Amino acid sequence: MTLAVRVPEELSARVPAEQRGPGLDRDAVRLLVSRGTDVTHHAFGELPRLLRAGDLLVVNTSETLAAAVDGRIGRARVVVHFSTRGDDGRWAVELRDPDPRGATRARAGGPAGTDVGLPGGLRLVLEEPLSPGSERLWWARVPGARESSPAAGVRGLMREHGRPIRYSYTERDQPLSVYQTVFALPAADGTGSAEMPSAARPFTLRMVTELVSRGVQFAPITLHTGVASAEAHEPPYPERFAVPEASARLINAAKAGGGRVVAVGTTAVRAVESAAGADGVVRAREGWTDLVVTPERGVRVVDGLLTGLHEPEASHLLMLEAVAGRAAIDRSYEAALQGLYLWHEFGDVHLILPEERPHTEHCASNCR
Template sequence: MNTLATSFHIPDSLHAEVPPEHRGLRRDDVRLMVLQKGEKNASHNRFDEIDKFLEAGDVLVVNNSRTIPPVLKGSQGKQNVEIRLSRKISTHQWEALLLGTFIQTNVPIQLSEGLEATISGLGSEPPLVTLSFSEGGSTLLDYIYRYGEPVRYEYIHHPWPLETYQTVYGAIPGSVEMPSAGRAFTWGLLSKLKAKGVRIASIQLHAGLSYYEKNRWPNPNNHPEAFAVPEETAKLINTAKQNGKRVIAVGTTVVRALESTVHEQGEVKASSGITKLYIDQHHRVTSVDGLLTGFHEPEASHLHMLRAFMPEKKLIKAYKEALNKGYLWHEFGDMNLILSERKGK
């Protein structure tokens, strides 16, 4: 049993429903809790002070996947149907979550401009299905951008625009949920890190749905996502490790992508494809030395990964401390940096 799922409770007041820039702050004005191996207690900082914990030659790896608006509204007969896209399968097929009272498999879902979507098979796991659209390629992507809306879970009460769900460096469209660990970065802070000698590298992992409504969560052992690790990023990481520098993943998506490419000698290699890798305390992470992430719900599989970086007892203690200090949860909330000891100590 995952004891994390019952170890803490997030009060409603700590669900961040408003982006910091709509609270009179900059993106990088959020808070940062730092956990370092070898140190008993967490330290509490502002996110724009993250440069204090990084050195020249360290590599920060970001996910430059850009968020698309994956929620489409349609109808089947007299019934309204909400489509939540999760993963692109081909030019005209997507895995998706359908929300409606009774949805028929053999009747097309009607959308605006004559577009149709038909259930053509099962998804990678229930309750996902495979949808085939009557248009594909750039025509379908254009439709999604014109008519789609961002995924908005129950703790978000305002329909924030799509730009609110982007990182500043997001470039490759494909994620249906923002790779939110990088949201707090601003161009100014990234420039500050580069001036210090911190190298910035990128991968892509197109994030799928992380929640299926009605208290249903993805099966972490069967949650396929498309990824790509470029040759330049692999070389930067391997060189940093050879030079005794640290590699810090910005988000669990980055860890998942990089760990999917590590070969027997522990080096990262350029690769692309679909990963189903599940990382928990039984997985020995070798591609990175630290993780920057948000604060996760107790049921979320993202939290399982943190146990690969930090003993569960210390992690639970830190999360309870974060709750007591009023840290904010979710994509508009505060941040957590987990680091190994500085190399050479």
């Protein structure tokens, strides 16, 4: 799915919401709500009144890593974006050129055998492309690096010398804390996300407390995201995920009780749908998922989705279409552009809910 729209550069969110004025918190963003082709405009703080008791939010607990590390190929400076750690100890990486504005820009990948010097005397050696036909992401190895603990190897390198990945539409580097959501939990093995699961960024502890007090439940899952600077029409690649038994039970109970299951972010959709059987029942599962949620595949569990605003050519739009339908997505993005909503990880958010069915009461003849 590609939207026939253009997002003006001025609609890119350049700094987090809490830095746009005194007294603001990260929940100071706008909320576009769509139910089918019916669109309404809200502040994010209205979310508790838009959900109802019995609804369930699926949230991603993956912690964001300081995944951008400076390196050198010969005398040339490069920036290494560490994306995903494989089971064999290799990392999927993207090499990018430094940008004069302090961000990065795309560069040609490879070839195999390319040697990248890293801080601390470490080296990175490219071995093979992650996906056939695309040379943006490469499997690479850091010879001699041991990953026996979060402080060792590449994870220690990121901790000591890394910074959050950022792109040129943002104004400046930010501390890693800015890229953590309220749901983020450090993993025991030091794994995490190359980029923030940003749909959850506007949540605050105050908001979570209010939602719980109104009867909305939370089901935590984990999906470690890779880098998002995909080439046009590049499909999502496999990511590591886990849906624990307790969350599977909560999701199934909410469905059985008539509650709506709303995924917070496309990562939550991918994880939950990867753990769902053809019968729509969610079972505890962990490992790697290569699931691509499309309109043809559809969704088996998720009723709604809270997500950011995506680029017109982003593959995530296929997932949105699977949840809401093409007409609804076209209408909501038209409304977002007309309403001057802000895009990207520090921007505004979009809540997709099922269309409300008309409620008809039938009464016997002696009903008064």
